[in-house]
Amino acid sequence: MGLIQELAGHPLTQQFQTLGLGTQVAIGFTTFIVLSVVLNVIGQLLPTNSNEPPLVFHWFPFIGSTVTYGMDPPTFFKENRAKFGDVFTFVLLGKKTTVAMGPSGNDFVLNGKLKDVCAEEIYTVLTTPVFGKDVVYDCPNAKLMEQKKFMKIALTTEAFRSYVPIISHEVTDYFKRCADFKGKSGVVDIPKRMAEITIFTASHALQGSIIRNKFDVSLAALYHDLDMGFTPVNFMLHWAPLPWNRKRDHAQRTVAKTYMDTIVERRAMGDADKELDMMKHLMNSTYKNGTKVPDHEVAHMMIALLMAGQHSSSSTSSWIMLRLAQYPHIMEELYQEQVKVLGADLPPLKYEDLAKLPLNQAIIKETLRLHAPIHSIMRAVKSPMPVPGTKYVIPTSHTLLAAPGVSASDPAYFPNPDAWDPHRWEVDSPNAPTIIRNAVVEDEEKIDYGYGLVSKGSASPYLPFGAGRHRCIGEHFANLQLQTIVAETVRHYKFRNVDGGNTLIGTDYASLFSRPLEPANIHYEERD
Numbered sequence: 001m002g003l004i005q006e007l008a009g010h011p012l013t014q015q016f017q018t019l020g021l022g023t024q025v026a027i028g029f030t031t032f033i034v035l036s037v038v039l040n041v042i043g044q045l046l047p048t049n050s051n052e053p054p055l056v057f058h059w060f061p062f063i064g065s066t067v068t069y070g071m072d073p074p075t076f077f078k079e080n081r082a083k084f085g086d087v088f089t090f091v092l093l094g095k096k097t098t099v100a101m102g103p104s105g106n107d108f109v110l111n112g113k114l115k116d117v118c119a120e121e122i123y124t125v126l127t128t129p130v131f132g133k134d135v136v137y138d139c140p141n142a143k144l145m146e147q148k149k150f151m152k153i154a155l156t157t158e159a160f161r162s163y164v165p166i167i168s169h170e171v172t173d174y175f176k177r178c179a180d181f182k183g184k185s186g187v188v189d190i191p192k193r194m195a196e197i198t199i200f201t202a203s204h205a206l207q208g209s210i211i212r213n214k215f216d217v218s219l220a221a222l223y224h225d226l227d228m229g230f231t232p233v234n235f236m237l238h239w240a241p242l243p244w245n246r247k248r249d250h251a252q253r254t255v256a257k258t259y260m261d262t263i264v265e266r267r268a269m270g271d272a273d274k275e276l277d278m279m280k281h282l283m284n285s286t287y288k289n290g291t292k293v294p295d296h297e298v299a300h301m302m303i304a305l306l307m308a309g310q311h312s313s314s315s316t317s318s319w320i321m322l323r324l325a326q327y328p329h330i331m332e333e334l335y336q337e338q339v340k341v342l343g344a345d346l347p348p349l350k351y352e353d354l355a356k357l358p359l360n361q362a363i364i365k366e367t368l369r370l371h372a373p374i375h376s377i378m379r380a381v382k383s384p385m386p387v388p389g390t391k392y393v394i395p396t397s398h399t400l401l402a403a404p405g406v407s408a409s410d411p412a413y414f415p416n417p418d419a420w421d422p423h424r425w426e427v428d429s430p431n432a433p434t435i436i437r438n439a440v441v442e443d444e445e446k447i448d449y450g451y452g453l454v455s456k457g458s459a460s461p462y463l464p465f466g467a468g469r470h471r472c473i474g475e476h477f478a479n480l481q482l483q484t485i486v487a488e489t490v491r492h493y494k495f496r497n498v499d500g501g502n503t504l505i506g507t508d509y510a511s512l513f514s515r516p517l518e519p520a521n522i523h524y525e526e527r528d
């Protein structure tokens, strides 16, 4: 009491009281910030628990390293790896986030046991309002594994065989229809066009022609609204009654209803429905406990599949086209590869043709090495996790983060790592990955997490499709889709940079999936 009276009577306090309210608030706020910065810095300078990984220095509590990480995650990872080694912690929006890099870091995070790591706890706030209830991260992990199994089983060779002509036709048709490709030559903002080509090809192949046709009329705009809910800011504001969240919720209900109506329509068609798409397969799938997959779950899985594939495949195809504009001679080599293997008349592409075009395949592999759309893969820590070979134990208050893109551009595995060189995937290339030169081409250790045998990937520095129980089930479809899009595009066009040089546009890390900054214009010229 005495102290308070003394402070109240202090000349500084009396002087403060004579100031206007605005000035008092400003001084109070500045004092609060300065004090919290000072306490935060002192906290970092004091000796810490030596079992925790080193912490990246930061001035402001809560914000921590969010800004430097968010602006350019790969550079942030590489700089801190040089300082601290493969395992370190940084503060991301108030949460201590431990990064584990290199092949063993990837293995530690991605192949973590179910009792130790959890993906749904991180992702559900973002994905459930967009996908809908009872699927993917809004259900127990065992149910997700069954759902992934249904999806994987649907992607048979027979289905793939039917997809190549569908995708080829969509691409050719798109080039004919699109106003941006009207002239013999011109300039086009390529990511926008690739986003459309991706959604038309994926929806047609995976969801059937009825759904594909609705993308011309109603679904495209609704998917755009759904997409607005899929932004990093929604990790915190997913619940807020904001305009974009209201649009997201309306779009989710409308899109789900469209799918459910289509399911009823297709059931009524019976045997007359001959398509081999994923939707049809899910409509006829049954869980291990004997429950048929309900229509609303089929609808929600359809949204999830299209959203998962759309961002990654559309970003990858945009990067491929930008790389081809950067190096037109590679585009020419791709064309010549098809002429040589398939004949000068270039007959319609077939599924079997894709395996005969190694450069066409390497384009995708090399682009994913340098431009993997998912730069950070996160998991909640459910029980304290000792990091093998170190003294560190990651507490449950931390989030774990894997960044497979870092090992994919590490000179220890990929000579001349920053060069985009599709020929490096040939065994005798001077830039061939050391894993290929040492003949350890594939990590052979296989494991079944409930959706079929997959390679654990624990020794691989190259994991653009992830590893472990959450590994991508869309890898083969994405490869088929991208290879077909590239093969068709080189048949139609020659690309180059607008200024004729060989620069490359930067990466936009502001959304959840990294992609080229826009506009990203390239020059096209029709082939004779």
Ligand code: HEM
Pocket: 119, 144, 148, 305, 306, 308, 309, 310, 312, 313, 316, 368, 372, 373, 374, 377, 378, 463, 464, 465, 466, 467, 469, 470, 471, 472, 473, 474, 475, 477, 478
């Ligand atoms: C999971 C990458 C295309 C469906 C993943 C993961 C990665 C990835 C890294 C692991 C995420 C994690 O561990 O948290 C990619 C890339 C693609 C692509 C680079 C294209 C170039 C697709 C496509 C589909 C798809 C076309 C659908 C047909 C899925 C699904 C999961 C997944 C269902 C599982 C999520 C889970 O189990 O938690 N993908 N993906 N992806 N992806 Fe893909």
